[in-house]
Amino acid sequence: MLDIRLIREQADFVKDRLATRGVDEDVAKIDEVLRVDAERRKAETALQQLNADRKRLSREIGGKRSRGESSEELETSVREIGDQIALLNEEATATEEQQKELLLAIPNLPHAAAPIGKDPSENPVVRSWGEKPDLPEPVLDHAALGTRLKLFDLERAAKLSGSGFICFTGAGAKLERALIHFMLDLHTREHGYLEMSPPFLVRRDCMIGTTQLPKFEEDMYGLEENQLFLAPTAEVPVTNFHREEILPASELPKKFVAYTPCFRREAGSAGRETRGIIRVHQFDKVEMVKITAPENSYAELESLTANAERVLQLLELPYRVIELCTGDLGFGSARTYDIEVWSPGQNAYLEVSSCSNFEDFQARRMNLRFKDTEGKNRFCHTLNGSGLALPRVFAALIETGQQPDGSIAIPEKLQPYFGAPEIR
């Protein structure tokens, strides 16, 4: 959520920044929110005046009564004021809600350093790591490998839950577990994150806090008449962990890591990347979340991204880091790096992590603040990044590890977790 004061005081700046996202309707919302804001304040000011009158007169009534004097005239006029208040109160509440609704629908301002562009084709490559492997022909993709070695069973998973679900089996299930364990250990032991194991079902307010709602409700799985939602990412429960709190500055930055399954409807994605396990309705992910002071959030974004990259380096999987241009930036993000692993089977890079700084956009929605050294309450900055999303790492790993004899080599660092040097 943007700061209404910033919009009021620097409307042109806000519009210019918003325009870099390339969505005219969003820019138009600024004028709308300004109009509603003026209305709201007008109603509120009038209401406050009436409340002040009522308060003063009511006290007078109290005084008269205790002295045994008649207060009937006063009571009549206060009753009239009460009627006016009821009327005006409705107006004030309505405009306030309207304003809130509008503010919740306006995306974050891209950071000044975010590259300007209209779609993913304009995302610059920031850096690359590793050499693409020279694999013996024919190169099999993960779906073929998985079927041949019985690592997962998509047909039978469909019997359970429909298309878009994975059932890992045997060595595949073990590999999945090994990867999760490996990632959690890396981030807790070497990168200083606190491990969390949060609920997978979260309340509506939390989904609003991290910007999944209200705009993207059709992509979410809801329960109990949509008062609870299956979290599409651990970002939701973990970032909201401290919602509505004022944290001591000395406790920042907070660094959390959590493994959770992630649930996504992927509405409108039918037919896209449907082969194998690249795009599914439920997948495992290890997620990192940071809550920081504003001054440090961009330095923390760099280290967060480096922490995610480290996973691929240790797994010896080539990858590249791209930065999202303004037109491709997520709704709440000011700046985002995507990490894409090389998939020999797809002959393409696959997104396995998205590391974003939301600045105070989420914090404002969840009222997450900290007390600075001067004792002032200020909004925190929040960040998150996958570290990493499992199925695509799984796919890249088995594709990259395929051997001429049909077996799959397990990266050295993962072997202690997997318990064997290869799958065959």
Added chain:
RNA sequence: GGUGAGGUGGCUGAGUGGUCGAAAGCAGCGCUUUGCUAAAGCGCCGUACUCCAAAAGGGUACCGAGGGUUCGAAUCCCUCCCUCACCGCCA
């Protein structure tokens, strides 16, 4: 699922219809005294919104949330949420 108790400021805790944004204590900040510490005394010490060009200074709202009763609600009534205790059920 059932029954009971309860949700007040950073914390503890008083307040059961009027001048209560809320006693008192603790913690915190400032000053005085002091060689330092301690102790003592005095003062300050919530948040949000809003008015004013701004500062100074006003105003309104907030005692879990939302509604209601009333001239007036932290206080009375209703609904919901949450916490705790016990019972039932259960991985």
